[in-house]
Amino acid sequence: MTELTELGAAAAARAIHAREIDAGELFEAYRERAGADELNAFTWVAEGPPPPTDPAAPLAGVPLAVKDLFCTEGIPSQAGSRILEGYRPPYTATVVENLTGAGVTLLGKTNQDEFAMGSSNENSAFGPVLNPWDRGRVPGGSSGGSAAAVAAGLAPWAIGTDTGGSIRQPASLCGVVGVKPTYGACSRWGMIAFASSLDQAGPLARDVTDAALLLSHMVGHDRRDSTSVALPEPITLPTAEDLTGIRLGVPEELLAGGDDGAGIEPGVRESFEATLALAEGLGATIDTCRLPHAPHALSAYYLIAPAEASANLARYDGVRYGLRVGGEEDLATMYTRTRGEGFGAEVKRRIMLGTYALSSGYYDAYYGQALKVRTKIADDFRAAFARFDFIATPTSPWTAFELGSKADDPLAMYLNDFCTVPMPLAGIPALSIPSGCSDGLPVGFQLAGPAFSENPLLQAAHALERAIGFDGSQVRA
């Protein structure tokens, strides 16, 4: 790795501001790395001369990798799906616009599970992404390309989206930091929708400072997304070195792993407990807490998310975007052939699940019930946050698993999200930081806080990160 690309993103921005390094050279260094990507992390890499940058802009030309599902004007945006083959959007997502407005340069688009449905990046029309820690293993998903690119130093930082864990879980499996902000913190305008009441954009970065810096330029109200809100205060760069006075709650229900087999792997539990001990050493108090409805979060999520997806994906009909198969025969046949060939198996499964859950006669029994469980989960968190500042759990029950090992078992795949799904259902922010390794593979530690607690969460994560001292530099070599 060159000295240039070994610099973190915030450090690179500072060096550009101080005119110690040149943004064009930094861009070329990353483009070379991204262009030689052996992990299949990128679906598109920028070509041509480096775009002109303003060295005085806050992000000063630091390159950015963007998950494929963010619309980028004139640049392929397929959300990992064959059905959007050839689609080049006529506009750019607000979050990407905010970041380019702050000075970043677009390095490339990253691979992902099709329409963000998955936890292993194996559901992509572009093929799976390989985990840089072990190329026989998955990087997690659905933002697997973004996580792998950051971990392997193919990009200084990246953005992804999280609906049920798609930023935090791949961050955990690749040993990087991932933040899912409060629902509404980032505009969803121009994000190819999966489940609109859950989808949130967020940063993936090498450390908490870089993640905070990137997030600080992503957020904000956007009149084109009526669910977006202005944060009560700007995101600031964290400086905390201790956790004095912080009360951490450890939810029994999530640590128990549920009765359907999401037991936390011993190596993950060990790293989690070691991190709690570090937190205590930094001045935090730790106690168990209850989230009684959390074990039902997965069932509720796998009704609500597919229900919303089935509606959102109705627009891919072969007429308006991307792929069209046939068209000489009648319209219904063209729709059927386009959707039949354009969507992958997991996406079809979700459309069927969602359509069923919303159908008359089943609506109350499935979708309606799931919404009630969602409310109960939000209530559980509210009660817990009366006693605790943050909730701590492992991010994923296990470390990166072998490619193909869960691909034919959707239920086993869904269990990946056991600890990450409750937070988006409640709309609250959560992040994952690397807490160490188990058998040479990174483990993620998750912290969740009340709505709009991004700054205190980042502060706590910063203090912990320093105490953990995780070193991911070996996979960036």
Ligand code: GLN
């Ligand atoms: N793995 C979960 C799913 O497949 C979450 C995906 C996401 O957050 N986009 O739905």
